Every structure is written in structure tokens, then in C-alpha cells.
Amino acid sequence: MLTIVKHPLIDVKLSIMRDENTKSKEFRENLDEIGSLMTFEVFKDVETFDSDVKIKTPTGAVLPKKKLSQKIILAPILRAGIGMVDGVRNMIPTARIGHIGMFRDEETLEPHEYYFKLPVVDNPLVVIVDPMLATGGSAIAAINAVKKRGYKNIRLMCLVGVPEGVKAVEEAHPDVHIYLAALDDHLNDVGYILPGLGDAGDRIFGTK
Ligand code: PRP
Ligand code: URA
Numbered sequence: 001m002l003t004i005v006k007h008p009l010i011d012v013k014l015s016i017m018r019d020e021n022t023k024s025k026e027f028r029e030n031l032d033e034i035g036s037l038m039t040f041e042v043f044k045d046v047e048t049f050d051s052d053v054k055i056k057t058p059t060g061a062v063l064p065k066k067k068l069s070q071k072i073i074l075a076p077i078l079r080a081g082i083g084m085v086d087g088v089r090n091m092i093p094t095a096r097i098g099h100i101g102m103f104r105d106e107e108t109l110e111p112h113e114y115y116f117k118l119p120v121v122d123n124p125l126v127v128i129v130d131p132m133l134a135t136g137g138s139a140i141a142a143i144n145a146v147k148k149r150g151y152k153n154i155r156l157m158c159l160v161g162v163p164e165g166v167k168a169v170e171e172a173h174p175d176v177h178i179y180l181a182a183l184d185d186h187l188n189d190v191g192y193i194l195p196g197l198g199d200a201g202d203r204i205f206g207t208k
Contacts, residue, residue: 001177024206035087071121077130080201084129111141131200133161136168
């Protein structure tokens with residue numbers, strides 16, 4: 001289950017992010033905006049209901065206020081996933097936020113979990129966010145961690161992925177729908193996405 005969210009605005013913003021001359025502030029702004037645009041697709045099948053609260057329009061009509069039927073949890077994979085939260089939360093202000101601490105050993109590319117905290121709510125839709133889907137190891141470990149705590153309805157929202165990462169996640173978790181803004185070519189020999197955009201965490205937080 002893979003959806004590439006295709007839109008000309010996403011293509012333009014992503015090419016700004018790929019440019020090595022783009023500074024951290026502009027990189028983050030474009031990530032926010034792509035996150036907001038992708039939200040339209042990732043949540044398009046979430047149902048709504050008419051709540052008991054009434055609204056009155058300027059023309060005097062009284063209508064029930066619409067609400068989302070499902071509680072939403074956004075779960076960024078630390079650190080870089082943090083950079084995708086605001087864009088989605090701007091569209092869904094009621095979303096609760098969890099955190100999954102995961103880093104890739106730069107030698108072995110193996111993921112290591114160092115932190116986990118998700119809100120406890122009834123039957124939520126958990127959307128794990130991380131800009132980069134490379135080997136898929138971090139995403140698979142994050143999904144394992146979320147499932148281990150009993151959450152069932154899980155989606156994965158990334159910016160850029162590669163076929164090997166998508167395949168790995170699909171094989172490990174066929175029930176998890178993956179959303180990408182772009183499917184790139186392949187990984188280089190040190191596990192970076194080509195053409196990619198470099199190290200997302202470093203570019204978001206200015207650590208290099
Ligand atoms: C990056 C990225 C993903 C992971 C993807 O995080 O944000 O979490 O690598 O690689 P994978 O698919 O091969 O696991 P990194 O571990 O560099 O940590 P950071 O977010 O702290 O920079
Ligand atoms: N993590 C990143 O930040 N970038 C890549 O290209 C691969 C993994």
C-alpha cells in the first residue's frame with residue numbers, strides 16, 4: 001500500500017529542499033508546507049460526524065458542528081520527524097503528538113530505540129512521520145514499537161523514499177499504508193537516498 005502524493009506545488013517545494021544551498025529556515029518552511037499539502041491525501045478517508053454543538057451561519061441557518069470521528073495521533077520519529085509535525089498539526093489542530101526516539105547507527109544502519117511515548121486514547125489513527133525512508137529500518141522499528149503497545153490503525157507518512165525502503169516496510173507491515181511525496185532512485189553505499197536531500201535531521205536542526 002503505497003501512495004505517492006503528486007502535486008505541482010509539492011514538486012516545486014521539494015526541489016527547493018533538495019538544493020544544497022537552501023538554508024535551514026527555508027528548508028523547514030518548505031517541509032512544513034509539504035506536510036500540510038500531504039495531509040489532504042493522508043487523511044482523506046477519515047470520517048466526520050455531526051456533533052451536538054450547533055453553529056449559526058451569518059445567514060441565520062443553524063447547523064451541527066462537524067468533527068472528526070477518529071482521534072489522530074502524530075508520531076514523529078526523532079529527530080527529523082519533528083520537522084513534519086507542524087505542517088500536519090496546522091491542518092489538524094486536535095491531533096495529539098507522541099514521540100518515538102530512534103537513531104540509525106551510521107556504520108551498521110541498524111535502528112536503535114531510545115525513547116517512546118504515545119498518548120493513550122481509544123482506537124486512534126496513528127500516523128508515524130519521518131521525512132526519510134531509506135533502508136526502512138527506522139520505520140519498521142517504529143511501527144513494531146507502536147504495535148507492541150497495542151495500537152492497530154497505523155499509517156506511515158514520509159517525504160522521500162526509495163524502492164528498497166518501501167519494499168522492506170511493505171514486507172514487514174503489509175497493513176500499514178505508506179505515503180510519500182517522492183519515490184527516489186536508490187540508496188548510495190552509505191545508506192543515503194539518491195538524489196535525496198542529504199541528512200534531513202542535520203538540515204532541519206542545523207547540526208552540520
Ligand atoms: C534518519 C531519518 C530516518 C532514518 C531513515 O534519521 O530521519 O529516521 O534516518 O533511515 P532508514 O530508513 O535507513 O532507517 P537518523 O537516524 O539519521 O536520525 P536523526 O533523525 O536524529 O537525524
Ligand atoms: N536519513 C537521511 O536523513 N537522509 C538520507 O538520505 C537517508 C537517511
